Amino acid sequence: MSIDLEVMKQLENRPDEVLTRASSTVRAILERALAGGEISREAGEVLFNTEGADLSAVLKAADTVRRERVGDRVTFVTVRNINFTNVCYMACQFCNFGVRKEAGSAELLTPEQVATRAEEAWNRGGTEVCIQGGLHPDIPGDYYVQLLRAVKKRVPKMHVHAFSPFEIWYGVRKSRMPLDDFLAMLRDEGLGSMPGTAAEILDTEIRLQLTRNKLSADEWEKIIRAAHRQKIPTTSTIMYGHIDGPSHWAAHIDRLRSIQKDTGGFTELVPLGFIHENTRLYRNVPGVRPGPSMTENLKMHAVARIMLQGYIDNIQASWVKLGPEMAQTMLACGVNDLGGTLMNESISRAAGAKHGQEITPLEMVRIIRAAGRIPVQRNTLYQTLEDFTDHDPPEIEPLVERACGASPVAFLTQTELQQAARS
Numbered sequence: 001m002s003i004d005l006e007v008m009k010q011l012e013n014r015p016d017e018v019l020t021r022a023s024s025t026v027r028a029i030l031e032r033a034l035a036g037g038e039i040s041r042e043a044g045e046v047l048f049n050t051e052g053a054d055l056s057a058v059l060k061a062a063d064t065v066r067r068e069r070v071g072d073r074v075t076f077v078t079v080r081n082i083n084f085t086n087v088c089y090m091a092c093q094f095c096n097f098g099v100r101k102e103a104g105s106a107e108l109l110t111p112e113q114v115a116t117r118a119e120e121a122w123n124r125g126g127t128e129v130c131i132q133g134g135l136h137p138d139i140p141g142d143y144y145v146q147l148l149r150a151v152k153k154r155v156p157k158m159h160v161h162a163f164s165p166f167e168i169w170y171g172v173r174k175s176r177m178p179l180d181d182f183l184a185m186l187r188d189e190g191l192g193s194m195p196g197t198a199a200e201i202l203d204t205e206i207r208l209q210l211t212r213n214k215l216s217a218d219e220w221e222k223i224i225r226a227a228h229r230q231k232i233p234t235t236s237t238i239m240y241g242h243i244d245g246p247s248h249w250a251a252h253i254d255r256l257r258s259i260q261k262d263t264g265g266f267t268e269l270v271p272l273g274f275i276h277e278n279t280r281l282y283r284n285v286p287g288v289r290p291g292p293s294m295t296e297n298l299k300m301h302a303v304a305r306i307m308l309q310g311y312i313d314n315i316q317a318s319w320v321k322l323g324p325e326m327a328q329t330m331l332a333c334g335v336n337d338l339g340g341t342l343m344n345e346s347i348s349r350a351a352g353a354k355h356g357q358e359i360t361p362l363e364m365v366r367i368i369r370a371a372g373r374i375p376v377q378r379n380t381l382y383q384t385l386e387d388f389t390d391h392d393p394p395e396i397e398p399l400v401e402r403a404c405g406a407s408p409v410a411f412l413t414q415t416e417l418q419q420a421a422r423s
């Protein structure tokens with residue numbers, strides 16, 4: 001692993017010791033954060049630019065803030081991802097998932113087929129389906145509502161977490177309904193919450209290089225605020241590690257925080273590291289980074305925890321982007337949630353990710369325990385379903401492909417983790 005040896009070693013020390021080694025500027029910012037104070041966008045940018053002893057102090061402070069805000073429990077949720085179509089003409093440069101409708105691999109599931117997948121998920125312990133797809137040119141205006149109806153009819157208790165703000169933008173256009181009415185209709189048909197994807201980087205200049213057709217940053221915010229107004233909670237995301245940098249990250253997180261101050265509708269932040277391998281963005285544009293470095297991953301989760309404290313107190317590590325081991329490492333610098341078990345995964349795999357498609361509940365519990373924390377299964381809205389302090393979830397066979405290959409992975413203990421980081 002390529003992380004500054006000294007940075008990881010410092011994490012074993014007490015917070016106050018680590019803080020003393022930091023520069024006076026960084027120390028002042030972190031002392032403010034540790035006292036519960038709000039960190040400005042400018043100060044957040046300073047934290048994103050740290051290295052060496054300053055970086056160690058940032059990571060340690062994030063861990064302290066995490067413990068004070070949410071304690072030692074680490075949550076996960078049993079989810080099945082359902083991508084109802086891979087047909088998409090929006091051609092986002094970072095995405096390798098969309099194909100044209102004539103392609104041999106083109107797929108569009110009927111609402112009944114989606115309901116069947118949801119039912120299978122329910123029967124193997126799933127409490128949520130995360131439904132997203134491409135923006136298919138031919139889907140009828142009422143497709144999104146038909147899909148909800150079919151799922152809720154078949155599995156009434158399943159939480160439906162579906163449709164990114166971009167899909168809502170498209171549904172509004174197709175159905176010619178006012179935004180708030182469209183959202184209220186989906187809510188009344190059983191939409192429980194929405195993924196806050198399609199955010200990418202909320203900066204016009206960067207956005208235009210990532211995608212020309214996607215909704216603007218202002219439109220993303222407008223749809224998120226409308227969803228919250230209609231009592232539909234959403235997650236929030238940032239896709240980082242391509243042509244972006246500290247100033248964009250700090251501004252993006254600051255913007256999420258402002259929205260949250262007004263609406264309270266975000267459940268969590270999910271940083272999504274850019275998967276680069278098969279994308280046009282990486283292959284065709286000189287200077288694009290091959291996804292985030294390990295240091296950038298650590299900083300993203302840590303600074304997000306510090307900047308969002310008191311506003312968005314759930315910081316999720318996405319194992320499908322980071323891989324299970326790296327996601328486990330993030331638990332040491334601000335993270336309190338490992339997201340979904342997923343069961344199926346297509347979008348990251350299409351871009352080149354090789355982390356598999358499922359982490360079973362038992363594997364989640366082992367990863368969390370090995371990091372010295374308390375495993376808890378939650379529902380989508382962060383209510384506790386089961387605390388696994390003193391017992392295990394039942395062992396289940398993965399639906400298609402286990403994370404990290406064919407055999408069960410032996411996850412690292414806390415000590416092994418620190419040793420690995422140092423070697």
Ligand SMILES: C[S@@+](CC[C@H](N)C(=O)[O-])C[C@H]1O[C@@H](n2cnc3c(N)ncnc32)[C@H](O)[C@@H]1O
Nearest residue numbers: 094095132133134164166197198239274275351
């Ligand atoms: C694939 S889309 C599906 C929903 C809808 N089509 C949209 O764009 O909002 C969901 C999200 O996946 C993420 N994504 C796509 N390609 C990615 C990649 N190569 N690396 C990391 N995240 C990616 C982006 O954040 C995107 O908003």
Ligand SMILES: Nc1c(NC[C@H](O)[C@H](O)[C@H](O)CO)[nH]c(=O)[nH]c1=O
Nearest residue numbers: 079130318320339340345346347348
């Ligand atoms: N449910 C979670 C997902 N689901 C979405 C897909 O995995 C998707 O392909 C990808 O993340 C697109 O960027 N993703 C997570 O990272 N975490 C989840 O809990």
Ligand SMILES: N[C@@H](Cc1ccc(O)cc1)C(=O)O
Nearest residue numbers: 130194195196197235270339
């Ligand atoms: N479960 C998270 C993470 C996620 C990330 C990327 C997705 O494409 C979908 C979901 C959310 O709902 O936002």
Ligand code: SF4
Nearest residue numbers: 088090091092095098
């Ligand atoms: S990110 Fe979404 S909108 Fe963009 S190309 Fe991929 S599937 Fe289509």
